[in-house]
Amino acid sequence: MLPSPRPERRLRWAWILLAPGLLWLTLLYLLPLLGLVPLSLSEPLSRFGLDTRFSWHLTNYTDVLGTYGPVLLRSFAFAGLSTALGLLLAYPLACAIRFRGGRWQPLLIGLVVLPSLTSYLVRAIGWTSLLGDSGPVLGLVAALGLTDLGNGLGLLRDGRLLNTPTAVVLGLTSTQLPFLVLPLVVALQRIERRLLEAAADLHAGPWRRFRLVVWPLSRPGLASALLLSLIPAAGDVVNPLFLGGPNDRMIANAIENLLLVQLQAPRAAALTLVLMALTLVVMALSGVAVWLQLRQGSSDHLVLP
Amino acid sequence: MTLPPPAPGQHPASGARPTSRSRRRFLRQLGLAAAGSLLAPPLLQACRGQGGGAGDPASGGSELVISTFPLYIDPDEPDAPGSVARFRADTGIQLRYLEDINDTRQFFARIQPELASGRSLSQDLLVLTSWQAARLIGLGWVDPLPLAEVPNAANLIPALRNPSWDPKGHYTLPWQSGIAGIAYNIKATGRELTGVDDLFDPALKGRVSALLEMRDTMGLLMLADGQDISAPSWDAAQPSFDRLERARRDGQIRRFTGNDYQNDLLAGNLAACIGWSGDVAQLAQEEPDLRFLVPESGGLLWADVMVMPKGARHPQAAARWMNWVYEPVEAARIAAAVQYISPVQGVQAILAKDPATAELASNPLMFPDAATEQRLRVFGPLSGSEEARWEERFAAITEA
Numbered sequence: 001m002l003p004s005p006r007p008e009r010r011l012r013w014a015w016i017l018l019a020p021g022l023l024w025l026t027l028l029y030l031l032p033l034l035g036l037v038p039l040s041l042s043e044p045l046s047r048f049g050l051d052t053r054f055s056w057h058l059t060n061y062t063d064v065l066g067t068y069g070p071v072l073l074r075s076f077a078f079a080g081l082s083t084a085l086g087l088l089l090a091y092p093l094a095c096a097i098r099f100r101g102g103r104w105q106p107l108l109i110g111l112v113v114l115p116s117l118t119s120y121l122v123r124a125i126g127w128t129s130l131l132g133d134s135g136p137v138l139g140l141v142a143a144l145g146l147t148d149l150g151n152g153l154g155l156l157r158d159g160r161l162l163n164t165p166t167a168v169v170l171g172l173t174s175t176q177l178p179f180l181v182l183p184l185v186v187a188l189q190r191i192e193r194r195l196l197e198a199a200a201d202l203h204a205g206p207w208r209r210f211r212l213v214v215w216p217l218s219r220p221g222l223a224s225a226l227l228l229s230l231i232p233a234a235g236d237v238v239n240p241l242f243l244g245g246p247n248d249r250m251i252a253n254a255i256e257n258l259l260l261v262q263l264q265a266p267r268a269a270a271l272t273l274v275l276m277a278l279t280l281v282v283m284a285l286s287g288v289a290v291w292l293q294l295r296q297g298s299s300d301h302l303v304l305p
Numbered sequence: 306m307t308l309p310p311p312a313p314g315q316h317p318a319s320g321a322r323p324t325s326r327s328r329r330r331f332l333r334q335l336g337l338a339a340a341g342s343l344l345a346p347p348l349l350q351a352c353r354g355q356g357g358g359a360g361d362p363a364s365g366g367s368e369l370v371i372s373t374f375p376l377y378i379d380p381d382e383p384d385a386p387g388s389v390a391r392f393r394a395d396t397g398i399q400l401r402y403l404e405d406i407n408d409t410r411q412f413f414a415r416i417q418p419e420l421a422s423g424r425s426l427s428q429d430l431l432v433l434t435s436w437q438a439a440r441l442i443g444l445g446w447v448d449p450l451p452l453a454e455v456p457n458a459a460n461l462i463p464a465l466r467n468p469s470w471d472p473k474g475h476y477t478l479p480w481q482s483g484i485a486g487i488a489y490n491i492k493a494t495g496r497e498l499t500g501v502d503d504l505f506d507p508a509l510k511g512r513v514s515a516l517l518e519m520r521d522t523m524g525l526l527m528l529a530d531g532q533d534i535s536a537p538s539w540d541a542a543q544p545s546f547d548r549l550e551r552a553r554r555d556g557q558i559r560r561f562t563g564n565d566y567q568n569d570l571l572a573g574n575l576a577a578c579i580g581w582s583g584d585v586a587q588l589a590q591e592e593p594d595l596r597f598l599v600p601e602s603g604g605l606l607w608a609d610v611m612v613m614p615k616g617a618r619h620p621q622a623a624a625r626w627m628n629w630v631y632e633p634v635e636a637a638r639i640a641a642a643v644q645y646i647s648p649v650q651g652v653q654a655i656l657a658k659d660p661a662t663a664e665l666a667s668n669p670l671m672f673p674d675a676a677t678e679q680r681l682r683v684f685g686p687l688s689g690s691e692e693a694r695w696e697e698r699f700a701a702i703t704e705a
Contacts, residue, residue, distance in 0.1 A: 047689040050421045134573045158511050163559050246553045249704050257704045260414040262696050
């Protein structure tokens with residue numbers, strides 16, 4: 001291993017480099033977010049006024065959790081499912097781009113990002129015509145005679161796809177796919193080909209090369225991909241609105257309704273903070289997982305087989 | 306009773322735009338709450354013109370700023386300028402006609418910060434749904450209209466005089482009105498529908514939608530329950546709320562929509578839905594199988610009205626605009642384009658005279674016959690605290 005620079009110097013540089021970003025986050029993100037805390041414990045003085053009174057109004061939390069608790073669970077379930085499905089698609093895709101892409105790699109990465117250049121609102125509306133009752137997807141399903149199977153598995157509802165949970169998860173998956181592929185490609189690109197060659201020289205077959213070299217070295221990328229997909233997906237507004245039915249609403253829809261339609265800013269703030277807290281828990285868990293891996297990874301270096 | 310749709314292939318007036326589906330509420334919610342919220346931040350900025358009028362180049366001259374729903378007036382045609390352009394040319398008033406109200410409910414959240422803190426908006430006129438106008442009147446956030454300078458206001462149809470949202474008619478002048486009823490595709494339903502109960506027919510499971518506009522959806526359901534909606538009571542509404550909630554849970558109701566039910570209706574995703582008369586009048590030109598039903602138990606008569614927000618700076622110019630659009634000839638042009646119920650007397654006769662628009666004059670969705678009119682009801686006022694309760698329950702059904 002190369003000797004690293006003296007730790008205190010490295011630390012100083014780290015802070016200097018972090019400063020602009022931290023300042024930005026503090027001013028435009030953290031402070032407004034903290035402002036939500038007193039708001040979430042207030043009650044409005046009048047229905048249509050803007051003034052609120054801080055009063056440790058904890059019922060805001062119990063109220064929104066009572067009404068929207070199931071919606072919270074559903075949001076994370078949809079986010080988890082779409083991320084899992086996305087990973088199943090993204091991992092092989094990232095491997096193909098990295099190891100088989102050759103000189104086409106930049107182009108392939110561009111193609112992955114291309115759909116994101118369209119507004120995701122427009123994409124969601126596009127999905128509605130694909131998944132509609134007389135759309136091509138259901139047409140194919142019917143032609144293959146899979147409608148009953150789809151109904152039986154709960155993927156279709158009475159032979160319908162649009163405005164079902166399946167459609168929401170599919171929409172979320174497509175929205176999040178680039179955020180899964182990109183970190184994975186970057187992680188895989190850091191794997192030196194020589195390691196794979198060395199493994200091959202030691203008679204490791206493709207599966208063992210994958211299991212012993214590619215998989216462990218791609219895990220940091222996997223962790224960031226997971227977070228990049230899971231968190232935005234849990235807070236998505238558009239996909240449940242267009243692709244879901246009234247039984248498939250997600251938590252951001254509820255927050256929006258509370259704030260803009262019901263004009264209950266304190267309750268909207270309470271629900272937002274609950275969502276933030278749950279998101280932080282997810283992040284902390286993944287942080288712990290990464291830390292455990294790194295520790296395990298560094299000990300791997302020391303133990304010779 | 307079912308109102309027959311306009312004849313297929315019928316085209317609106319010479320001055321009107323050729324058939325394009327949707328005028329009024331198409332972007333109104335771009336179906337959607339979401340677009341509203343995604344678009345809200347820039348629009349909030351747009352509302353923020355106050356006092357000195359920085360970024361308001363023409364504030365010194367006679368300018369007029371109006372916020373309204375998209376596709377709610379006759380547009381410019383290559384050979385014929387629309388009402389906005391002709392008003393500008395005729396009066397020399399610099400009219401800024403902003404079609405920036407996408408969601409009637411969310412628009413309130415946009416204007417609330419200014420009006421609640423006593424600042425005036427940059428708009429001189431807003432076109433709002435009647436119950437929202439009533440809310441603003443109750444809050445003292447509007448000025449009385451300068452009706453002394455609007456002699457044509459005398460052309461207002463009797464049905465909309467002294468309405469429940471503005472009993473003395475001092476604050477509002479209707480822009481257009483219309484009916485909330487049941488729209489259906491007869492090919493998809495396989496039969497004529499007869500009433501609200503048909504929306505709950507298991508044969509239509511998952512192919513029915515209701516409106517996010519609470520008063521329209523709840524009003525129809527309550528009328529079907531035999532309730533009086535002129536003074537809506539919370540207790541009397543509970544059976545209708547329960548019925549709606551069950552239907553949502555069972556998957557009978559596929560979606561709650563804004564204006565976007567139109568797309569689903571045309572795409573065949575919906576067999577029947579709660580919808581608005583003018584939309585269906587226009588859609589039926591493309592899709593002759595569409596029907597609009599004003600149920601025997603009653604349909605909802607609604608109106609969108611013009612109000613002048615408190616502290617509006619150009620009341621004279623606003624008066625000229627209102628007088629202009631209440632001129633029957635001008636009102637007929639607008640009616641031919643939007644195909645809702647015109648609030649101006651004499652429009653029907655003018656449309657009937659021109660062969661190009663004669664068919665519209667006999668369109669029962671634009672000019673309801675006496676039998677239909679008798680079945681129309683207006684959803685009465687809800688007090689602020691009552692309304693909060695209603696909206697909370699309604700949201701628990703549509704959003705949770």
